[in-house]
Each structure stands twice: as C-alpha cells, then as structure tokens.
Amino acid sequence: MGYINTIIILGGINIIAALGVAILTGYTGLFTIGHAGFMALGGYMSAIMAKEFNVPFPIAILIGGTFAGLCSFIIGYPAFRSQLRGDYFAIATLGFSESIRLLLNNTKTIGSIKLGGAFGYMAIPNHTTVLVVVIAVILSLFFMHMFVTSQYGKNCIAVSQDEVAAQMMGVNLLKTKMIALFISAFYAGVAGGLMAFYFAYLSPSFFTITKSSDLLAAVVFGGIQSLIGPVITAFILVLFPELLRSFAEWRLIIYGFLFVIVMIFRPQGLLGYVEMNFEFARVWWNKMFRRKQSGTQEG
Amino acid sequence: MSEEILNIKNLTVDFGGVRAVNNVSIALQPGEFVGLIGPNGAGKTTILNLITNAIKPTSGEINFKGQSILGKSPDRICQLGISRTFQNIRLFPQMTAYENVELGFHSEPHYSLAEAFIRTPHARKIEIDTRKKAMELLEIVNLKEHSHARASSLPYGLQRRLEMARAMATSPELLLLDEPAAGMNDDECNDLVQLIRQIHTSMKYTIIMIEHHMNVVMDLCRDSRIYVLNLGSLLAVGSPTEIQNNPDVIRAYLGERKQHD
Numbered sequence: 001m002g003y004i005n006t007i008i009i010l011g012g013i014n015i016i017a018a019l020g021v022a023i024l025t026g027y028t029g030l031f032t033i034g035h036a037g038f039m040a041l042g043g044y045m046s047a048i049m050a051k052e053f054n055v056p057f058p059i060a061i062l063i064g065g066t067f068a069g070l071c072s073f074i075i076g077y078p079a080f081r082s083q084l085r086g087d088y089f090a091i092a093t094l095g096f097s098e099s100i101r102l103l104l105n106n107t108k109t110i111g112s113i114k115l116g117g118a119f120g121y122m123a124i125p126n127h128t129t130v131l132v133v134v135i136a137v138i139l140s141l142f143f144m145h146m147f148v149t150s151q152y153g154k155n156c157i158a159v160s161q162d163e164v165a166a167q168m169m170g171v172n173l174l175k176t177k178m179i180a181l182f183i184s185a186f187y188a189g190v191a192g193g194l195m196a197f198y199f200a201y202l203s204p205s206f207f208t209i210t211k212s213s214d215l216l217a218a219v220v221f222g223g224i225q226s227l228i229g230p231v232i233t234a235f236i237l238v239l240f241p242e243l244l245r246s247f248a249e250w251r252l253i254i255y256g257f258l259f260v261i262v263m264i265f266r267p268q269g270l271l272g273y274v275e276m277n278f279e280f281a282r283v284w285w286n287k288m289f290r291r292k293q294s295g296t297q298e299g
Numbered sequence: 300m301s302e303e304i305l306n307i308k309n310l311t312v313d314f315g316g317v318r319a320v321n322n323v324s325i326a327l328q329p330g331e332f333v334g335l336i337g338p339n340g341a342g343k344t345t346i347l348n349l350i351t352n353a354i355k356p357t358s359g360e361i362n363f364k365g366q367s368i369l370g371k372s373p374d375r376i377c378q379l380g381i382s383r384t385f386q387n388i389r390l391f392p393q394m395t396a397y398e399n400v401e402l403g404f405h406s407e408p409h410y411s412l413a414e415a416f417i418r419t420p421h422a423r424k425i426e427i428d429t430r431k432k433a434m435e436l437l438e439i440v441n442l443k444e445h446s447h448a449r450a451s452s453l454p455y456g457l458q459r460r461l462e463m464a465r466a467m468a469t470s471p472e473l474l475l476l477d478e479p480a481a482g483m484n485d486d487e488c489n490d491l492v493q494l495i496r497q498i499h500t501s502m503k504y505t506i507i508m509i510e511h512h513m514n515v516v517m518d519l520c521r522d523s524r525i526y527v528l529n530l531g532s533l534l535a536v537g538s539p540t541e542i543q544n545n546p547d548v549i550r551a552y553l554g555e556r557k558q559h560d
Contacts, residue, residue, distance in 0.1 A: 143416045150415035151405035151426070158391050158402050165389040168351060170377035170406035170469050179412065225393070273393055 005130050009198055011238040012133035013191045016140045018218040018234035019227065020187030025216065026224040026269075027148055028180040029160025031090040034075075035188045036211035037097025040104060040204065042068035042189020044115070047124040047196040052113055057127040061193035068189025069182040076181040080174050085163075097212060104204040120203030121196075128198035136194060140187060144227055147183065156180050157225060188215075217255060221262055223269030233270070303362075304329045304505050305473055310349060310359035319345045320356075321531040327507070329472070332499055334520040335509045336542075337528035338551065343509045344386055346528075347475045351376055351383055363473070378407055382471035384462045386478050386509075392451035396442055396461050399450050401433040403468025433468065439501075440464045440494065456487050460494070467502065474498075476508040480515045492518050517543070527551075 017039060024030050046064030049055040055063065075096045079089055108117040115121050147153045155176045158166040167173050196202050218237055222229030241251055262269065305327040312320045320342045327333060335343050348354040350361060352373050361368050368376050382403075391399050408415070409429070414422040437443045440460040445453060450461060459479055466474060479495065480488050492515055499506055499519075510516045516525060517539040525542045527534040529551045535542060542548055 146416050146418060150418070150422075151408040151410070151429075152412060152415045154394075154398065154402060155406060155408065157394065158406075161391040161393055162389050164353070165385070165391065166402075166406070167373045168353070168377060168383060168385075168389075169403050169465065170374045171402075172372075172374045172407070 007239060007242055008130050009128060009133045009194075011235040012137045013128075013194050013198070014215070014218070014234045014238050015137050015231050016194070017188050017191035017215050018222070018230045019140055019144050020184040020191070021215045021219045022222070022227060022230040023144060023148065023156070023187070024180050024184035025219050026222075026226065026230065027153065027160060028156040028177060029163075029224075030177065030180070031086065031216070032093040032184070033090050033209060033212045033216055034093030034095070034097030035184070035215050036207035036209065037093070037100040038068040038072060038185040038188035039192035039195065039211065040097075040100050040202075040207035041071050041185075041192065043192030043196040043202050043207075044104065044121065045189070046193035047121060047202055048113060050125055050127075050197070051123065057125065057197055061190055061197075064193040064196075065186040065189035068192070069186040072181045072185035073178065076178050077174075080177045080181075094209065094212070097207070098209070101204045101207050104207075118204060120201055120205075122201055124196050124200045124202065126197060126200045128194050133194060136190065140190070141227065141231065144183075144187075148227065152176070152179060160225075217259065220259065220269055223272035223274060226269065226271045226274045229269055229271030229274060302329065303327060304331075304364055305350070305507075306360075306362040307346075307350070308360040308362075310346070310356055310361065312345065312349060312354060312356045319531050320349065322359075323528070323531075323533050325526060325533075327473075327505055329505055330503055332506045332508070332520060332523045334516040334523075334525040335507055335528065336511070336513075336516055336525060337534070340530075341528040342531040343528055344477055345531075347383060347477055347507070347509065350475060351381060374406070377469055377471075380470070380472040381475065382466040382469045382473075383475035384459075384466050384477055384479060386481065388455075388458045388462055390450040390458055390462055390465070392449070394450055395447050396450055396453065397430075397433055397437065397446040399461055400436050400464045400468050401429055403465045404429045404432060404470075406469065436464045436467055439467075439498070456483060459483075459491075463494075463498070467498065467504075472505060474504045474506045476506060476510075478509050478511060480510055480512045483512075485514075488512055488515050491515070495519060 017035060021032060021035055024032055042064035045067040046060040049060035049063050050057050075092060079092050084092055104115065105118045107115050109115060155166070155171050158171055159173060159176050163173065195206070214237055218234040219230045222231070222233035241248060266272065303326050305325070307323060307325040310320055310323045311318065323346065335346065337343050345354065349356050352368070352371060356369070363379060363381060368379065391402065409425045410422040434443065434446065437446050440463060442457060442460055442464065445457060450458065453461060463476070463479065476495070480491050483491060496519060498504065508516070508519065521539055524536055525539060526536050527542060527548050534551055535545045535548050537545065
C-alpha cells in the first residue's frame with residue numbers, strides 16, 4: 001500500500017508541475033527546459049516557511065508557489081522584452097534553472113537557516129499525504145482549466161499560433177507571456193513544495209535538467225493545447241520507470257526513441273488540441289434525462 | 300485640419316541602402332475610402348507596416364486623431380483604433396473561425412485576472428456578450444455556418460473574409476486592408492466589393508485599401524481618391540478617372556493606353 005501511495009503522490013506532484021509546463025509550452029508556445037529551477041525555488045521557500053517560521057503548510061505551499069512565480073519575472077521580463085523565442089528562450093530557462101541549482105548547492109546557510117548546500121535541507125515537516133496530493137491535483141486542474149478557457153488563456157493560445165497577428169490584433173505580448181510564465185512557475189513551485197513536505201528533505205540534486213526535461217517530455221508526449229494529455233503522460237512517466245525497474249538504464253534511450261516517433265507521426269502530441277471537456281458526459285446525461293422525461297410524458 | 304483621422308507627413312524608411320518609402324504624405328478625413336496602388340515593390344505594404352509600427356520609420360510623422368503614434372507598440376496602436384488584414388493571410392490556424400473573431404474583442408481582456416480563475420457572474424456575462432458580438436460579425440461576412448470550423452480548414456476566400464471580420468472585431472476607426480481580393484476570380488471579387496462597401500457604409504470606418512485588381516479599386520474608390528506609389532514615392536493622387544488618364548501612372552503601372560479599356 002505504501003508503495004502505491006508513493007506512486008500516487010509522486011505522480012500527482014509530477015502532474016501539477018507538468019500542468020505548469022503545459023500552460024507555458026502547450027498553450028503559449030514558449031519552450032522551457034528550466035522548470036526544475038522553479039520547483040526548487042518553491043520547494044525550498046515553502047520548506048523554510050514551514051520549518052523556520054512555523055507557517056501552516058497549505059499557506060507555506062502557496063507562499064512557495066508565489067515566490068517561484070515572482071522569481072520567474074527575473075528571467076521573464078528581460079527575455080520577453082528582448083523578444084527571445086523558441087530555442088533561445090528554452091536555453092535562457094535552462095541557464096536560470098541551473099544557476100538556481102548551483103546557488104543552492106553552494107549555499108550552506110542563510111543567516112541562521114541551515115540549507116545544507118549539496119548535503120540537502122533536512123528535517124522538513126512531513127505533511128504530504130495521498131489526500132493532500134489528490135486535492136491539490138483536482139484544484140490545480142480546475143483552476144488551469146478555468147484559465148485556459150478564459151479570455152486571458154485564449155490570448156495565450158493566439159500568441160502561440162501567430163505572435164505577429166496576435167500583437168496586431170491588440171494582444172500585449174509582454175503582459176500575456178508574463179502572466180503565462182507566472183502561473184507556470186507558480187504551479188512548479190507548488191509541486192516543489194509538495195515534494196519537500198513528502199520527502200521531508202530537499203537536495204539540489206533533485207532539480208537537475210533531467211527533471212526539467214521529464215516535465216517537457218510530459219507535455220510534448222501529452223499534446224500541446226491540451227490539459228488532459230499532459231496529465232495522463234505526467235502520471236505515466238512516473239509509473240513507467242517503476243514498472244520497468246529492471247530496464248532503468250534504458251529509460252532515457254526509450255524516451256529519446258519515443259520522442260522521435262512522436263515528433264514524426266504526431267507533432268502536436270498524442271492528445272494535441274484535444275481540450276479537456278466533459279461534453280460526452282453532458283450528452284450522455286441529456287440522453288438519460290430526456291429518455292426519462294419522454295417516458296414520463298408517455299406514461 | 301485637426302479633424303483629419305490620419306495624417307502622414309514626409310514618411311521615409313530605409314532598409315539598408317534601399318529607400319523603400321520616400322517622403323510620402325497622406326491625409327485622410329474620417330469616413331473616407333482610399334485606395335493605394337502601385338507596381339510590385341512600390342512600398343504599399345511597407346506603408347501599412349509603418350502605420351501599425353511593425354516597422355520603424357527612418358523619419359517622418361504619423362498622427363492618428365491628432366495624436367502621434369510613432370514609437371507606440373503595435374498592440375497599443377490597435378487599441379487606439381487602427382486594425383488591419385494581411386497580404387498573406389495570418390489567421391490563428393488551429394482556432395475556430397468564431398475564436399478568431401472573438402480574439403479581436405478580448406485581446407485586452409475585459410475582466411481581471413482573478414476572475415479568469417474563478418469565473419464570476421460578471422465575467423460570464425462579459426463572455427456571453429462577446430460571443431454574441433462575434434457571432435454578429437460572422438453573420439455580416441456570411442461565415443456564420445462555418446463558425447466552428449478550424450480557420451486553417453476554410454477555403455481561401457472565406458479565410459480572407461474571416462480575417463476581415465477579425466480586424467473589425469477590434470472595433471477600429473481606421474481599417475487597413477492589404478490586398479483583400481488577391482487570388483480571387485471576378486465573381487468572388489464582385490461579392491467582395493459588395494461586402495467591403497457594405498462594411499464601409501454601415502460601420503462608418505475609414506479605410507485604406509491596397510489592391511492589384513483594378514476593377515475592385517476603381518469601383519470602391521469611385522467617390523474618393525486613389526494614391527499611386529512607384530518605387531517608394533507618391534506618383535499621383537486623384538479620383539479613379541484622373542488616375543486612369545494620368546500619363547505617368549499609365550507609364551509606370553497600367554501599361555499602354557490602347558491596351559486599357
């Protein structure tokens with residue numbers, strides 16, 4: 001049972017972080033290979049809040065997420081002002097994330113707080129349970145769905161499809177991208193916070209480029225402009241290595257192979273452009289309801 | 300002359316060593332319909348790009364409603380009331396026709412970011428309003444039955460109409476049409492002329508239209524002016540008949556007189 005719980009918790013955390021990448025890469029069209037950095041920022045911040053300042057843990061997680069979101073402006077503002085796009089923006093996020101990791105690696109203490117540098121930040125209170133993660137995933141999914149169907153979300157989609165046309169139609173590119181990046185980093189930060197309260201321990205080595213590329217893989221496999229796709233693949237990408245433990249060394253080779261296959265045969269991802277909607281449920285419900293209604297009318 | 304809606308003075312732009320637009324001045328009264336013609340490479344699209352600040356001019360002034368719009372970002376210029384279509388259609392390909400038009404309405408969202416996450420009744424009401432307005436525009440350009448088709452799946456002529464509807468959705472005062480009839484046959488051109496005339500009269504837009512189809516330009520600008528550009532400079536300004544009889548224009552653009560009827 002404990003083993004299954006672990007998979008559910010780690011899968012849920014991965015889902016939340018992947019949702020963050022989905023809004024940025026899937027919906028706004030900005031590739032990122034630096035979300036591990038935002039996870040680290042959120043994770044360390046919420047852990048510090050809870051451990052050193054005795055902040056209740058849901059609030060600590062929100063503070064961690066907000067902190068990661070605010071830190072995203074450090075990279076977002078200059079990058080978007082100078083109109084970095086595509087690979088160039090991805091490289092900028094990678095540099096940002098790696099510098100965060102190296103900073104944490106070399107920071108033993110901040111004032112009286114013992115971050116521990118490369119040894120890791122120890123004795124974080126343990127709060128993350130299956131219930132907490134499930135609630136967090138549901139809330140994350142709900143709010144993200146609300147956002148991407150809002151006028152703000154549609155502007156993000158327009159920017160990803162044709163930046164020039166979007167700007168000519170009055171979309172403020174800087175503002176739209178900054179909002180997307182903030183939300184994206186917030187989600188990554190929350191995922192980092194949940195991770196901290198699950199392991200009760202944080203090490204900079206959790207937040208390497210492998211973590212970032214796993215998240216990007218979830219979105220690329222899952223599909224752009226889709227929420228349900230990345231959710232499914234983010235969970236599978238946690239489950240898969242567990243099921244195939246004996247093939248652990250082959251994992252990255254298999255990923256690389258699958259990447260190429262997906263790029264060739266389905267460049268938009270497995271569920272690309274498939275919006276998460278419950279239309280089928282509504283149709284089904286209407287059918288049931290109508291049948292009942294017509295039945296009563298006949299009777 | 301403060302009532303001029305657009306006033307371009309001595310506009311010049313250099314691309315490296317090439318002077319793409321040379322000392323062009325154009326003034327428009329509100330509600331006018333003006334044509335902009337010229338051979339390929341005359342700088343017509345460049346002028347539209349300068350007005351919307353996709354390109355920065357080397358020198359000159361652009362005033363919109365008495366206010367300089369030089370150096371303002373393209374999105375700001377759009378919010379001020381200048382909208383355009385593109386020579387090579389630039390729709391949002393994976394969005395539906397309806398979503399394309401709707402974007403023009405909410406490129407500056409009408410509710411706060413917090414309301415995007417928790418859809419309040421206020422935000423929902425705004426969305427329903429936007430939906431209604433977008434549908435009305437689609438009806439004007441006769442695309443209502445295609446509202447849920449992906450923009451990229453529409454036939455070429457309909458994409459042109461959709462782009463026009465999207466430009467109208469930003470509620471502009473000045474509409475810049477870049478070759479709306481490009482690649483259309485005569486029948487389609489006639490329909491388009493009717494549509495543009497209807498839009499012009501019912502919406503009270505001021506319109507600048509670049510076009511290569513002479514029938515379309517001469518027809519739509521018959522009560523108004525046509526500006527002729529050649530190699531970046533203004534060659535002539537006048538009514539369609541004046542332009543048709545201008546020897547310079549004929550030499551530069553329309554070819555020999557005996558071939559023209």
